Structure formats: C-alpha cells, structure tokens
Amino acid sequence: MGAPPHRALSKLSKQYGPIIHLKLGEVSSIVISSCEIAKKVLTVNDLAIADRPESIGMETLWYDYKDLAFSPYNEHWKQMRKICIMEILSNKNVRSYGHIRHDEISKLIRSIRSHGEPFNMTDMLLSYTSSVTARAAFVGILKEQDTLINFMKIGPLAGGFELADLYPSLKFLQIFSWNKHQLLKMRCKLDSILDVMLNEHKHKLAREKRDNGELVSENIVDVLLRKQQSEDLDVPITDDDIKAIIFDMFTAGTETLTFDWAMTDLMRNPRVMAKAQAEIREAFKGKKKIEESDVQNLKYLKLIIKENFRVHPAVTLLPRACREECEVYGYTIPYKAKVAVNIWALGRDPEYWEEPEIFKPERFENSSVDFLGNNFEYIPFGSGRRFCPGMNFGIANIDVPLAQLLYHFDWKLPHGMNHGDLDMSEIPGVSVQRKNNLYLIATPYNPSIEG
Template sequence: MRRELDVILDDVIDRHKRNRVENEYGGGRRLGNSEFGSEDLVDVFLRVQEKGQLEFPIDNDNIKAVLYDIFTAGTETSSSTIDWTMVELLRHPQVMTKTQAEVRQALKGNSVEQTNMVYSMKYLKLVIKETMRLHPPVPIVLRACKEEQVINGYTIPLGKKVLVNIWAMHRDPRYWKDPEKFKSERFENQSLDFVDGDCHFLPFGAGKRMCPGITFGLATVEFALSQLLYNFDWKLPEDVRGEDLDMTENVGLTVVRKHNLFVDVTPYN
C-alpha cells in the first residue's frame, strides 16, 4: 500500500512540474498549474524547492512525506465518524429513512462525485454534525496559555498546557437541550458551523490551531456516507434492537467503538 501511494505521489509531483504556468495575480505574477488550476500546496513546495528559500534543502521525498501526512492523518478520525454515524442511524430508523430518502433523491441519475449533489444533502449534514457532537473525533485537545489567566479561582500561568475536554462540552446541559439524545434537527435553525460556531461545538477544535484538514475530512465522510446510504439498505439483525446496541467507547487520541458493529446489508435496486 505504501509503495502504491509512493508511485501516486511521484506522479502528482511530476504532473505539477510539467504543467506549471505563470498567471496574473493581484497585479503581479504568480505560479499556477494548467492541469490543477491555481497554485496549490505542491506548487508552493516546488517553488520553495527551486528558489532555495529554506535554510535546508527539500527534495521530492520531503514533499511526499508532507502529502502522505495530509492524506493519512485524517483516516482514523474520518473512519470513526462514518462508523458512529452508521450506528446512530441504525439506532434511529426514522432518521435513517429520512437521510436515505434525501441521498437517493439527490443522486438519482447523478454521480456522487458531483460536488453540487453533496451540497444539496442538507439533512445528511445535520446528521453528521449531531454525530460529531455526541462522538467528537478527537475528544480532548491540548492548548498552551498565551497569557496568565484566572478561571474559577485557579491561576493558569503563561505557557501552561491545558487540556480542553471537547467530549464534555458537547454534552453539557447548559448548552444543549437533552444532550444525551441524538437529535439531528437541533442544528436545523442554528448558525453553528465547524469554523465560526460558538465554543460549545468544537469537533475540529477552534482558532488558528483548529484541524487544517476540516474540508478534506468532511468531504471524505460525506462521500463515503452518500455511497453507503445510496447503494445499500441497512438494518440490524432480527434479534438486536437499536436501543440495545453497545455504545462503549475506546478512548485514545480518537474515540472509536469498542465493539464491532454487525448488520444485515442488501444492495439497493
């Protein structure tokens, strides 16, 4: 797998090198790419590489290492979000039915790769938000104090590391009505989003240090769930009820299910 990815990344870098062009940008000149459009991260690395703008030289292996981190860092968080979303849908059949109806209506006669189709799946986005509220991909984030602060009588010195409990904030009854219940509609009339939302909803962190892969991660989750919900019908085994599903968590850097999920799956149409 690693060797296959290495070949793919080599090809990406080579194609960027072959198709680099200069474009007008803000009254000046800026490198772009005739195949990939405006200057992207790979173009930036190639420009730095050519001009020797760093104290140490970077080669293609360095560029591939960064790209590998970008594409793989969110694998576990994305997969756990997909897993938790499917569990919550199976526990709430009415939500499953409504979500599948929206997905199948949006994708009927269309390709799931069409971005505008994903944008139209508003209820799916509500379901994903509510899943991330109850099951944040990263339950605790680490921050350092930029200045001394006093919180509830406790003095936190400058530079002190602080653990922020995202999981607890997402279930705090002061901010959420019925916090332990899965209610995707709670986001329907709220302006909360992943970037500009209030500080009681932080599945990707907040501020300058929030997750840089938010767009890529969300696209991965939405694409995967769209495929799963469009192409298959899902139900629990006959002897299992949704309310009886074991929701025990394995908590580490990410929150994943402790036990495997067993379901009956049949192809749609």
C-alpha cells in the same frame, strides 16, 4: 480514572467546577469544560496557549514535531500551515479531488454488493478513506498502503500513557520506555516507505520538467516538493518536513471514526435513518449519475453530520500548551502547563443543548451554529490559530460517501440484533474509536444505478 479521559474529566468538572488543575507528575494540566472559559482561552489567550503538549509518542512518529498537528507554534509551523491551506486543503483543491472520491465510492459500492452478510463495515470504510487519501497525496495506491494503514491503528500506543511524559526531567525514563522502543521501530519502517515515495516523486518531477517544462497536474507530494525548491521561503523545507506533513495527511485523511460513528448512530436511530434515506432517494430519483454537487443540497444529511460531530468529535480533548504564563478567570496558568479543552463535554452541556445525550439532528435546524470554531459549545475542529486546516477534506470524505451508501442500500444489523444492542464502547487515544468493529447487512436498493 477508569472511564475514557473525556468522560472522567467531564464527571470531575461537575464535582469541582469548569476549570480544573491536575498535577500529574511534574506536569500541570488545566482542563476546561465550560463554553464561557473555552471562549476566553481560545480568543484572548489563544497566542499564549498556541503550543502543543510535548509527548514522546508524537515526537517519535511525527519527525520531532515537524508536522502540523503536533508542532509547536513557530515560524516553521506558520509557513507549513499556510502552504497546506493555500495549496492543498482549500475548497478549490478539495473539489479537485472529486473524481478520486467518485471512483473510490463506486468501488466501495461494488465491494459491498459482492460481499456476503454480515460484513465488516469498519474495515470497508478504512479501505475507502485510505485509498482516497493515498490517491490525493501520491497519485496512485501505495505498494505499502496496508503497512501505513496498520500505523493508523496504533493511536492508543502513540497517544497512550507514558510515564516519561509526566517526568520530563528524568531523561532515563525514556531509555527504559517500551512504548518509545516500539514507536522507533515503526518510525524506521515509516521512514523507509516515505523515502522511497519521495525519491520516486523527485525523479518524476525531474523527468517531467526535462520533457515538458511543467507539470500537467500536481498531487500533494508534488506541491510540497515544488515549495521545497522555492526561493522565497522564510524557513527551508527538509525531506523530514515533507514526510511529517504527508504522515499527518494520511493519519487524518484515513481516520474513519467519524464515519464509523455516523453509521452506528444511524443504525441505533431507525427514525433518523428512514428520514435521511427518504430525502436522499427523492433528491436522486431518476439520476443516472450522482454528482458531489447534488449532495450539497441534502439538508437533513448535513444536520446528521453536524450532530455526529457534536456527539462524537474526532478529538475529544483539544490539546494546547502554554508558551508563556497567562491568567484565565483569576487563575494563573504556568508556562509549559498543558491545557485541554473538553470538546466532548462542551457538546453535551445542558445549558446549550436540550437532551444532549439524544442523537437528534433536528436540533441544528434554523441554527447558526457551524463548524468554524466561533460557537464554543460546538468546536469539533477546534478554534483559533490551531483550527484544523483539514476540515473541508474531512467533511467531503464523509458527506458524499454517506449519501451514496444510504441511497444504494437498505441497512440491517446482523441476525438477532436490534438497534439497542449495538456496542458503543470506546477505545481512548488521540482519537476515540469504537472498541469493536461495526458489522452490517446491506440490501441493494437500486442496483441499476452506479455511484
């Protein structure tokens, strides 16, 4: 199709209608680009399409679908999701990681001040998010963190084109798949890293139980190991289950594309940047220390983040698969068919959005539209049974550091560039990243105040 899939499919929907059937090899794919139809399939048909599409890449890296993101809808998935929502990703748990975010934001600010100009903002943001996620999951920074970060850069490989996915009955295609062989090598390396990490935590838990009788504090791995030993499980939890969840957390938690796009859009829109900085600097005036609770009162910043998720959703095509045959608006959707809701297209539907191509945070003023998946023109975290459980963690990793960066620095593009010169090219994959890294020049606004 040439263009990135979400753009090409949006263009096709304007020509052929809001629900399209594509036959790709042996696989039927249904693409939905209408808010009305999206609401129907994600409410009335939600259970019927609650599975994820099968993919060699996802199966290989994510431990045969033992994670949350790519697992089929089954008892194992329901149990692991409940554990994650109740004991790892709740509002209370996300707030408990606040001291980690504060420490890492302070390091980020110091690092930016010490860098020459221009510097690679994309890499800086990746370093911040990976450190926050590693400390929340494992307590400390992993020795192999850089290796895990490299795994984050293989999105196009794991989610890219694979002929064997289009002809699942032809098993020999998997044998000759170059992608699968590369991913198997990565899986072996990933396995060795996570095995060492799990064994260290098991020894630590045994030691603390022996010495103290209870844990002083728990990180994400500790929670999963504790649940593994619980006697009230419906489905046993294996080490591979834990490794799959941890890899989920790390890939999602270190994803910087939303943050990267937010800084890009602010650089492209000086009016929005100036308005945001004025709000932040007025709110933080005279403060010696900036708390996360202060950020919650920044109304315009919240509008910017909402608009950023509209224009650049982390996942542009919401992937589902039919667990059973179902009917949508008179069309029969066959068993095993892939169903993709084009979130990117919904967020740019002119029926719901005035000037949808313009980055305009003010559109969310006095609006009841939120992140919770009930307004189907705006579902950046999905909707229904497969709604993203990591929403709170993801937003906290954006709004707090973004406020700090806009407070502490004035921002410019490298010499000779103006805001219209910024390259907005995309790399298609599971998530849509910027094709080229973002380079910026930062001038300290008030160096005497630390993050």
